[in-house]
Amino acid sequence: MEQYDKFRILKDLPEEGIIKGQTGCILEVWDENHFEVEISDPSNGFTLFLGALSRDVLEVVK
Template sequence: MKLLDVVALLEDLPQLGLYCGQVGTIVEVYEPNVFEVEFSDTSGIAYAIEILQENQLMLLLDFPRINILAMAKSLTEPEFKQ
């Protein structure tokens, strides 16, 4: 995970007013697995900014994830014709 990645919370944190499934944006990276995440409403107003561990978050993708190695292999292997 990296700066500005969109993530979802994987657990309830009721003491922080946050619950599983809420979506936020990584706004700071403190260590390789420690992030400051901003949770905002649909108007863009932040309602929580918390420091969370990578294992508490799931990276959300808005594009298809492709297997680069498989794609590269398929491009380099000759086609076998019968």
């Protein structure tokens, strides 16, 4: 996974308000397993989540 890759969430993370299937962008690669990401509302572009997530909940999409 690289900076600016688009990803899909693989499982619900209710404590973060994240729902399986949401998509976002990797903003920063901290190490091979941890990333700073942004998930935005596709209808208006507002940020829904901005923070760190681990590789096990992300799937890169092309």
